[in-house]
Amino acid sequence: EAQVTQNPRYLITVTGKKLTVTCSQNMNHEYMSWYRQDPGLGLRQIYYSMNVEVTDKGDVPEGYKVSRKEKRNFPLILESPSPNQTSLYFCASGINRGHTGELFFGEGSRLTVL
Amino acid sequence: AQTVTQSQPEMSVQEAETVTLSCTYDTSESDYYLFWYKQPPSRQMILVIRQEAYKQQNATENRFSVNFQKAAKSFSLKISDSQLGDAAMYFCAFTSSGSARQLTFGSGTQLTVLP
Numbered sequence: 001e002a003q004v005t006q007n008p009r010y011l012i013t014v015t016g017k018k019l020t021v022t023c024s025q026n027m028n029h030e031y032m033s034w035y036r037q038d039p040g041l042g043l044r045q046i047y048y049s050m051n052v053e054v055t056d057k058g059d060v061p062e063g064y065k066v067s068r069k070e071k072r073n074f075p076l077i078l079e080s081p082s083p084n085q086t087s088l089y090f091c092a093s094g095i096n097r098g099h100t101g102e103l104f105f106g107e108g109s110r111l112t113v114l
Numbered sequence: 115a116q117t118v119t120q121s122q123p124e125m126s127v128q129e130a131e132t133v134t135l136s137c138t139y140d141t142s143e144s145d146y147y148l149f150w151y152k153q154p155p156s157r158q159m160i161l162v163i164r165q166e167a168y169k170q171q172n173a174t175e176n177r178f179s180v181n182f183q184k185a186a187k188s189f190s191l192k193i194s195d196s197q198l199g200d201a202a203m204y205f206c207a208f209t210s211s212g213s214a215r216q217l218t219f220g221s222g223t224q225l226t227v228l229p
Binding site for chain 2: 033035041043044045088090092099100101107
């Protein structure tokens with residue numbers, strides 16, 4: 001089954017404790033991206049990757065890091081989480097060449113930073 | 115920069131009736147895609163319908179259709195014969211046809227379906 005898998009789905013942590021949210025896709029997509037969803041703001045892009053070893057900032061990159069060492073994986077790293085990073089996070093993937101704009105989303109990761 | 119505006123934070127519709135969700139966008143590009151995504155309580159983002167800007171014909175998917183007005187930069191979603199399972203948050207989204215691939219989302223409309 002074609003899918004984007006995120007882990008963990010739910011996480012409660014404390015300020016300053018480093019954490020990683022993993023994302024993996026099995027569709028051989030070149031493009032991957034992270035979004036955060038906050039009430040009244042919709043989804044906003046954090047980082048994206050056009051291909052392996054190629055990453056770039058989205059609209060709200062502060063406080064986040066990413067890496068793309070393999071095509072299928074695109075982890076989101078919070079080195080020192082703060083309460084304003086409490087949010088619902090989505091990973092998404094898609095093709096590059098010949099794309100029709102569509103992205104495939106994971107099921108979301110609910111993060112709470114105390 | 116592109117912006118997407120959904121001016122209706124909440125909407126409600128009676129089961130079996132028709133409802134229209136509004137969306138406007140702002141862009142200087144001529145080639146782009148527009149989407150409506152549905153987010154039920156499960157939080158999964160589900161693609162409802164897609165429209166290519168170069169196509170004049172409005173997209174339709176079963177009970178879902180759009181009214182795409184390119185000059186007015188308007189992209190509304192019509193849901194016919196509303197069902198209880200249509201209750202969800204609906205997001206309008208925009209992306210250019212270029213290489214950036216970024217989806218720009220509106221703030222969402224929470225749709226309630228009344229039995």
